[in-house]
Amino acid sequence: MSHFLEAKKICKSFPGLQALNNVDLNVNKGEILAVVGENGAGKSTLMKILGGVINPDSGEILLDGQTVNIASIPQAQKLGIALIHQELHLAENLNVAANIFLGQEPRRGGILRLIDNKIYDLANQIMQELGLNCSPHALVSELSVGQKQLVEIARALSFQFRILIMDEPTASLSLDESKRLFGIIKALKEKDVTVLYISHRLKEIEEIADRVLVLRDGLNSGELQKSEIKHEAMVRLMVGRELKQFFQHAHRVQKTAEPLLRVEALRYLENQKPITFDIRPGEIVGMSGLAGSGRTELAETITGLRPMLTGEVFLKGENISISSPADAIRAGIFLVPEDRRLHGLVLPASVKDNILLASLNNIGHLGIIPLRGGDSLVQDMCEKLTIKTPSLNQQVGFLSGGNQQKVVLAKWLCRKPRVIIFDEPTQGIDVGAKAEIYALMDELAKDGIGILMISSDLEEILHVSDRVLVMHHASLAGELEGKDISEESIMKLATGGLVAA
Amino acid sequence: MKKLTGLIVFLVVLYIALAIAVPSQGFALNNYNLAERIGQYGVISLGAALVIITGGIDLSIGSVVVLSATACAILLTDKSFGLDPMLALPLVLGGGAVIGLIHGLLITKMNLPPFMVTLCGLFIYRGVARTISGNMSKGIGNQCIELRHFLYEGDIFGLPRFLVIYIILAIIAAIFLHFSVYGRYLYAIGGNEKAAKYSGIATDKYKILSYVLCSTLAAFFGILFLMKNNAVTPSSDGFFLELYAIAGAVLGGCSLRGGEGTVIGITIGTAIMWILPNLTNMWGVPSELEFIVIGSALLLGAIMDEKLRPAAKNA
Amino acid sequence: MVGAMIPLMVSLYVRLHQNNKPKIAVITNCAVDFWTIAGKGAKAAAKDFNADVDFRMPALMTAAEQHRIIEDLVARGIQGIAISVVDSANQTSVLNRIIPERVHFITQDGDLGEGSRRKCYIGTDNVSAGWRVGKLIREAIPDGGKIVIFVGKLDVSNARERRQGVIAAIAGLPLTQSKGDQAHKLASDPYPVALGKYTLIDTKTDNADKEKCYANVLDTLIKHPEVNCLVGLWGYNVPAMIAGVRREKRENQIKLVGFDEEEMTLQGIKDGVVHASVVQNPYVFGYESVHILDHCIKTNGNLPDDMPKNIELEKLSDGSHYFVAPRVIKKTDDGGLFDMDVDTFATDLKHKKG
Known part of the structure; x- marks a missing residue:
């Protein structure tokens, strides 16, 4: 039986990196295929190839049994392929409706190509379906990250497609918003639409995927049928070994130890609940939360990149004032930023x-x-x-x-570092190098350095942290320690729920 | 529109200052002169703004103006051409369009920075103008009276013709920028070029379009310049015109990062740019102090604009 | 908000300080030392005739800028305008249009073309001044030689006229024929122009850019090593010529002749590097422009006839011309009517520049 969409022996390399190496993918009409793999496994690259964003070095793509050439985004759209990118690609200077219909505005006035005002009604319909509660006239720059993500999804839903590719659509959505999205995906499935779904949240995949394709280091690592879709099975195929071999940080911090760094009643926004926490010497404190929950902003405030509205920072019990990055660096508080290419190097x-x-x-x-x-x-x-x-x-x-x-x-x-704040330290880094980074962090902790590790990778948080802080809506939603640390408890805090005592 | 509060207040203050300084018998004449200038220079501010909205820049405007004015004078009056205006004008405007096309192609297809491409244009077109004119002033003397009458001389309902021309162009530009798909794409490209590209917009095409329109408007300005001044001196006319045009657009709310700006704002910005030197002349500021006064006043305007803007949102 | 009050305060001040003196404007074609001296003359006249004088030096040497200034002056109620135009041929009809009948209007230094409504012209007779320079060239290199001329632009009439005068004198034509057909023909001959034992190799323009002129001089000395006389028609050309020959260490072989009274030019004359310079009298331009306009305003359009002796009135077909005699400045005064030695001149200049 021939599949609806079939990609054969796709290869793609970037300077110094073989992103995809003879990868195969096939999917049927009305099927929800989840594509999983670690960061850098090649998922996004494969999706971009199918969406016409980048072109493969070699390989063949068949749609309905016919070889097709998806050389550009408009071509992909013509074939009925819509792609929701992992990164937000919105024109923040325009309003919501303009973004949703960008490139395919309803028109009137013939050659004048005026934009029809019904754009706002049409936008409203899609927004309501998605539960995006804002005006279609609102500027995108004024939306929260989650809302922006929904605009990105709404944009894909705005036109006729046969195949919908979603690259981590839920990365910054709340549980409610995610639930609603799953409803939409299931409805699309009913209409025989094919969905390719990428996510790091394996729970979601268990819930909605019909089949799972696993990639590892740019290679096909395996496939799981509906009945086999289990958390452990996916992880095994993703990392290529049993979960137990995953790096384990040696927990050796003395609970009674004097805090190395203490942040007290810190605020970087007006109307913000003050944030207080501490880090003990040799401790790795994980910081979790949804994208846009304020983790990066907090790190930037502590390291002087952002003005501190109120609050105090104590280093070894001594009150230090931090009003510029130079102050933080002098005190030995360093930031390894999230976007190393932009801010780190x-x-x-x-x-x-x-x-x-x-x-x-x-x-x-x-x-x-x-x-x-x-x-x-x-x-x-x-x-x-x-x-x-x-x-x-x-x-x-x-x-x-x-x-x-x-x-x-x-x-x-x-x-001489005393405290290092890592913001997404292993984003886009391959498995081997990840382990080395973890080992280095462990090494640093052994020397008595305090570490705050911000990460969206729950796996990482779970296995590397001595203690976990969870942020939600620019405030500290909770703190987890020891066996309280679990994927569920973290997600609950991160999406605004309270942990059951 | 809220964004323009500070600018409008500043413009009103300047106009009141002008009304006080100008003797009453000269007031109507001065209004007329000022309206004519705003209309004239508004043409290139619109052009500069189109490019700035896409996140680009065009530094060649002054040189394109001089080249097109020179070419226009030669085409209209030189013995070997002596073309009818109906033929000469489209040729000059077409020449401007070709220059813009070249800029656009170099910037999009060869990935050259707009700053460099148009800076090189700034040198080249002035050189071309000086060469084709034999480094002499080119005038139209007493010829082309009909054309001059049509474009420049005499008022329409009491308004200078340049202002009427500008109003027509501004309305077209407003429809184009604020209500049509084309304008929407220019803003999208300026706001986030990648987003525009990922939405299937042929971003290169629209960027090229913006440069073509800018250079065509500059060429049109060249024709207006020739009509008003009767002649053009390729070696010295049109210097700094691009800076006045860009300043008018930026003052009026076009961000140099792209994606922002309105036709109303551009018009107000241009009005401020040209009311200032008028005011210094009315004050009788000595020549050597003139730029200090204009520069300081512009700075004052920019500060007022910032202060009267509603508090910036948190990023 | 306090800042917003400033323009209003200034306007009020201007409004309250209006007076009934004759309102006269003198507009130059650019901003250089030459015009600073003219400005001193205009200011002195303002005091002597109790007039309100606005002396405007546009930053850019363009007709468009002058037109804008005039529009504003007219709106402000100016009564008399003296202007040094940039483009004689093409500004005529524009100025006829934008300057209303009620405003008295004369040209100074640079004249307008035929059909202008201007009352009169006051300035240097540029052909005759050029002719004087030509005579000085013959004096400097009596055995003949190769000559190169430097000037800002050739599309300005004073440059063309001076050049014609220079060529006429080198060719041996008398002053009276310097405006004749033969002089005209010689001036439009292609390079090199053969003028008896002299040859004019080239005329280099620099768009009024001193640095460019300096580069032109150096290029010329390399390209034409046989050159033995350099001529500068605009003031700043001479210092560039001096710097050029000094750099090439050829100040003893090459004779320099020029125009105007730049400080380096005068020093060059003292040092013997510059043979001589023909200087105009911008102070008189400024002073007499105001004098003429003041008289026009007070007598409703009559020209004054009480002019000092260094001003010659010629009534030509296109109106009156007041020609202010140029002076020849050399190391020592050899007795010409308006000639001066460099030291006397420098002292006088210092006084006029204030």
Whole structure:
């Protein structure tokens, strides 16, 4: 039997990375196929190829038994393929209705191509179906992340399609919003629409998928039929080994230890519930929450990137004032940012220059940096962190994600860190490098450094943290410790529910 | 519209200041002159704004103006051409469109930065204008009286013709930008080019369109310039015009990052840009102080605009 | 909000300080030292004749800018305008249009073309001034040689007229024939122009850009090593020429002749690098422009006849011309009517620049 959509032997490589290696995918009409895999497994790349965003190096795509060439987004749309991207791609300067219908506005006025005002009614219909409660006239820049995500979904729903590809649509949705989305997906299935669904939330997949395709490191790792879709089975195929082998952080913190860092009654927004927490020496504190729940903003406030409206920060019991990144760095509080390419690294500069960036004052004399100054320090760091680079003068932009992350870390280890805040430390990093990063964090903790790890990867939170803080709507929703830490308890806090005592 | 509060207040203040400074017998004449200037320079502000809305920039406007004015003068009056205006004008406007097309293609297809492409244009077109004119002023003397009458001389219902022309262009631009699919795409490209691309919009095509329109409007301005001043000196006319145009657009609410700006705002911005030098002349500010006064006043306007804007939302 | 009050306060101040003095404007074609001196003259006249004088130096040398200034002055109720135009041919009809009948209007330094409503012109007779420069060239290189002229632009009439005068004098034509057909023909000959034992190799323009002129000088010295005389028709050309020959260390072989009274030019004359300079009298332009306009306003359109002796009145077919005699400045005064030695001149200039 031939499938409705079939992708055969798809290959795609990026500089320094084989993203997809002879990957096969097939799906039937009215089927919900979940595609799972770790970050960097190639899911998004495969979906982008099917959506016409990028072109494969080789391979064949068949639709209804016919070979098709999906060279561009308009072509994909013509074939009836709609793609909801993982990242938000919205024109924030336009209103909701304009975004939903961008590129396919209902028109009148013939050659004048005026935009028909019924756009707002049409938008309203879709928005209500999705439970997006705002005006279609509202500017997208004023929406919350969850609402933006819904606009992105509404946009795909606005036109006729036979295949809907959803790349982590629920990443920033509340439980309610997600539930509603599943309802819509099921209704689409009834109408014989094919859905390709990517998510990290394996629970969701158990709930709605008809079949699961697992990718690992750009290869097909296996398939699960409806009856086999179980959390453990998926994880086994995703990581390629039993879950037990997953990194385990040695919990060795003394509960009685004096806090290393204490944040008291901190606010970075007006009308915000003050945030108070502490980190003990050698402790890895995980911080969970939905995207947009304020985790990154909190980290930025503690490290002086954002003005602190109220609150105090104590380091070893001593009140320190942080009003700029320089203050935080002087105190030994460092941030390894979420978007390392944008905020962590100077991409066109060399490995050496990046590592030394925060320590130039210590190396230079009177502002002049000796030509080979710091070479030995950089060499040490590269060895200690096993940074794989052809030379110290390699442009950092050409390194793999894992090595880039280590360069960011090396930059801070050149100074004397006391607290390091990791924001999504393993996003887009392959499994092997992930383990190395975890080991490094463990190493740092062993030296008595306090670590705050912000992560959307529950697996990671579960296995690396000594203690977990959960954020919801820019406030601390709760704190979990020991055996209270579970996927369910975290999600409940993150979506605004209270943990059953 | 709330965004424009500060600007409107500033414009009103300047106009009141003007009304006080101008002797009453010259007041009507000065209003007429000012309206004519706003109409004239509004044409290039609109052009600059179209490009700025897509997140681009066009620094070649002044040189395109000079080149088209020179070419227009040559086409109309040179012995070897001596074309009918019905033929010469489309040729000049078409030339402007071709220049914009070249800019657009270089920027989208070769991925060159707009700043560089149009800066090079700034040099090249002035050089071309000086070359084709033999580095001499080119005038239309007493010829083309009909054309001059049609575009420039005499009022329509008491309004200068340049202002009437601008009002027509502004209405077209407002429909284009605020009510049509084309304009919607220009804003989307300026706001988030990737989002526009992912929505299946041929972003390159629309960016090219914005440069074509900008250069065509600059060429049209060149014709108006020629009608008003009777001649163009390729070596010295039109300097800084692009900066006045860009300043008018930006003052009127076009963000240089793209995606923002309204025709009303652009009009107000242009009005402020040209009411200022008029006011300094009325004050009798010595030539050497003129730029200090204009610069400081613009800064004042920008500050008022910022202060009177409703509190910015949290990002 | 306090800031918003400032423009209103200034306007009120301007309004309250209006007076009944004759309102006269003098408009230059750009902003250089030459015009600063003219401005001193205009200010002195304002005091002497009790007139309200607005001296405007546009930042850009464009007709459009001048037109905008005039529009504003007219709206403000100006009574007399003296202007140095940029483009003589094409500004004529525009100025006829934008300057109303009630405003008295004359040209100074740069004149308008035929059909202009201007009352009169006051300035240098540029052909005759050029002719004087040509004579000085013959004096500097009596055995003949190769000459290059430097000037800002050739689309400005004073540059073209001076150049014609220079060529006429080098060719040996008397002053009276310097405006004749033969001089005209020689001035439009292609390069190199053969003028007896002299050859004019080229005329280099620089769009009124001193740096560009300096580059032109250096390029010329390399391209034409045989050149033995450089001529600058606009004031700033001469300092650029001096810097150029000094850099090439050829100040002893190459004679420099020029126009105007830039400080470096005067120093060059003292040092013997510059043979001589023909200077105009911008102070007189400024002073007499105000004088003429004041008289026009008070007598409803009559021209004054009480002019000092260095001003020659010529009634030509297209109106009256007041020609202000140029002066030849050399290291020592050799006795010409309006000639001066450089030290006397420099002292006088210092006084006029204030």
